[in-house]
Amino acid sequence: MAVFYHGTTRRRARLIRTNGFEPRPPSKRVWFARSRSIAERRARHKSSGGSAEKPEVLTCEIDIGSLAGLIGGGRVFHARGILSIRGPVPAAVLCDSPSDLRRSSFSVNLPDEPAGLARWINRLLELPAHRGVSRRHPGVRRLSGWIQSRVAANPNREISAAEVAEVASRWLPDFFDGVAVDPTHMRSLRYRGSAAGDLSTLIPHTKAASGSASDEADEDVEAEALVCLASHKPRRRVRGLRLLTSIEAPADLVEWCLMLVDDEDVDVSVSALQTLAAHCERVNPFLVEDLAADGDRRLRAAALEVLAVHNREGCSRWLWEGLSDPEVHVRMALVRHLDRLDPAQHPHIFETALTDSNQEIVKLARRRSEGRGIGVPTW
Numbered sequence: 001m002a003v004f005y006h007g008t009t010r011r012r013a014r015l016i017r018t019n020g021f022e023p024r025p026p027s028k029r030v031w032f033a034r035s036r037s038i039a040e041r042r043a044r045h046k047s048s049g050g051s052a053e054k055p056e057v058l059t060c061e062i063d064i065g066s067l068a069g070l071i072g073g074g075r076v077f078h079a080r081g082i083l084s085i086r087g088p089v090p091a092a093v094l095c096d097s098p099s100d101l102r103r104s105s106f107s108v109n110l111p112d113e114p115a116g117l118a119r120w121i122n123r124l125l126e127l128p129a130h131r132g133v134s135r136r137h138p139g140v141r142r143l144s145g146w147i148q149s150r151v152a153a154n155p156n157r158e159i160s161a162a163e164v165a166e167v168a169s170r171w172l173p174d175f176f177d178g179v180a181v182d183p184t185h186m187r188s189l190r191y192r193g194s195a196a197g198d199l200s201t202l203i204p205h206t207k208a209a210s211g212s213a214s215d216e217a218d219e220d221v222e223a224e225a226l227v228c229l230a231s232h233k234p235r236r237r238v239r240g241l242r243l244l245t246s247i248e249a250p251a252d253l254v255e256w257c258l259m260l261v262d263d264e265d266v267d268v269s270v271s272a273l274q275t276l277a278a279h280c281e282r283v284n285p286f287l288v289e290d291l292a293a294d295g296d297r298r299l300r301a302a303a304l305e306v307l308a309v310h311n312r313e314g315c316s317r318w319l320w321e322g323l324s325d326p327e328v329h330v331r332m333a334l335v336r337h338l339d340r341l342d343p344a345q346h347p348h349i350f351e352t353a354l355t356d357s358n359q360e361i362v363k364l365a366r367r368r369s370e371g372r373g374i375g376v377p378t379w
Contacts, residue, residue, distance in 0.1 A: 001062060002064060003034070003059065003060070003061055004032035004033060004034060004059075004060045004061075004062055005032065005033050005034070005035070005036045005038075005039035005057050005060070006021070006030075006031065006042075006057065006060060007031075007038075007039035007040060007041065007042030007043030007044075007045070007046065007057055008042075008043055008046055008056055008057075008058060009043070009046050009053040009055060009056060010053055010054045010055075011053050012056075013056045013058055016058065016091060016094070017091055017094065019091070020088055020089060020090040020091040020092075020116075021085075021088060021091075021093075022088045023087070023088070024251070026249040026250065027249055027251040027252050027255075028087075028252060029084050029086050029252050029255070030084070030085045030087070030089050031082075031085075031255050031259075032062065032082075032084075033083070033259065034082075035081055035262070036057060038081070038258075038262055040055065041258060041287050042255070043055030043057055044284065044287060045254070045258060045283075045284045059094070059095045060093040060094055060095060061093060061095055062083065062089075062093050064076065074086075074223065075087055075123070077226050077229070077230070079229060079230035080229075080263070082259045084255075087119070087123060088116065088119065090111060090116070112148050112151065114136070114140045114141050115135040117140050117144055117147075117168075118132070118134060118137070118140050121133050121140070121168055121172070124165060124181070125175060125176075127175070132175075133172055137172065138171075139168070139172040140172070142171050143171055143172075146167060147164065165181045166181070169181070218247045221243050221246065221247050222243075222244070222247060222248075225240040225241075225243035225244045227240070228240030228243065229241070229244075229256075229260075234263075234265035234267050234268050235267070237263065237265070237268045238267055238268055238271045241256060241257070241268075241271055241272060241275060242271070242275075244256055245275055245279050250279075250280060251282075253279060254276070254281075254282070256272075257272040257273070258272075258276075258287065260272035261273060261276075261288060266296055266299060269299060270298045270299060270302045273288060273302035273303055273306055274302050274305065276288070277302070277305040277306045277308075277309045277310075278309075283306065284310075285306050285307045285311040286307075286311070288303045288306050288307070289307065291303035292304050292318070292321070297325075297327040297330055301322070301325075301329055301330040301332075301333035302333070304318050304321060304325075304333070305322075305337065308322065308334065308340065309337065309340075315337075315341065316341055316345075316346050316349060318334075319334055319337060319338065319341060319346075319349055320346075320348075320352070322334030323335060323338075323349060323352050323353050323356075324352065328358050328361070331356060331358065331361050332358070332360065332364075335353050335356075335361050335364045335368070336364060336368075338350065338365055338368040338369065339368040343369055350369050353365035353369075354366065354369065
């Protein structure tokens with residue numbers, strides 16, 4: 001099993017140890033990193049925003065192959081030190097979880113309580129919550145009791161996902177009607193045509209799901225984006241991030257960016273910073289403050305933009321720093337945010353931009369100061 005780290009807060013860590021990892025709406029994912037420093041950055045991000053909570057990093061051991069086989073490879077993204085799981089992850093992966101829990105087969109993500117089992121079955125059958133099985137269904141409660149009894153009788157005996165699916169199909173026949181489960185890849189297939197079915201006409205159950213056309217389009221975009229993000233080519237990773245910008249929940253988009261800021265390629269890091277500035281909400285800007293003094297002008301400019309956009313109280317400081325930079329590229333990036341300031345309170349910043357040696361910067365500064373009570377200095 002590989003060791004991963006999860007950045008969170010102390011309060012959330014207590015809940016995770018009890019209930020496992022759950023995506024926090026509107027987020028749809030749980031995030032892990034091979035690098036502890038990346039997890040620490042995420043923990044600091046989560047402890048910001050007015051929260052007095054302290055950041056905490058959890059250490060986990062995760063069998064990625066077993067996990068992908070259990071919940072579906074399409075729900076697991078693992079590349080370049082990032083592990084993103086679309087859905088919940090049990091507390092059994094924690095290195096400090098109780099030993100009796102860790103040695104059971106549920107260390108590869110099989111739930112045993114009704115709520116977790118209902119979610120697992122609905123994911124397997126690709127059913128939305130409102131059409132899927134309820135945790136209160138008698139068959140789900142019966143399945144939960146069966147699993148718990150098996151584990152209590154022999155904690156070291158492995159219960160496979162395929163075995164649980166087979167038992168579930170007997171106790172939840174209405175939901176498994178016309179469906180076959182591929183035990184190797186743990187995905188559901190439905191019969192096309194008669195209820196009895198013909199094995200030659202099995203098709204992926206996802207095609208029969210009743211999701212809207214827009215949901216299916218988003219899934220296609222996400223699939224392409226994840227392929228791009230796993231690529232060894234920087235341009236492909238940049239494209240992957242751009243694709244996610246149009247479909248990903250804001251919280252998840254922030255997570256992708258914070259991961260990709262540490263990419264070994266400057267183009268990818270710059271793209272992540274620019275996305276944080278232009279498309280993300282509730283970002284702790286000080287997580288990238290060290291890049292505001294980077295020797296690469298593109299990284300420096302993009303980091304200063306993040307600080308100017310998301311650090312409202314300190315916006316003037318970062319704009320002044322950017323507009324005083326010796327590199328035209330940096331000054332050009334920051335002058336576009338000049339309208340975030342009141343010229344009456346910060347006349348020196350506006351005057352600096354309006355007297356820049358680069359005429360394009362001067363033009364942009366004029367547009368952002370027009371009609372705001374400040375003219376072009378004549379000295």
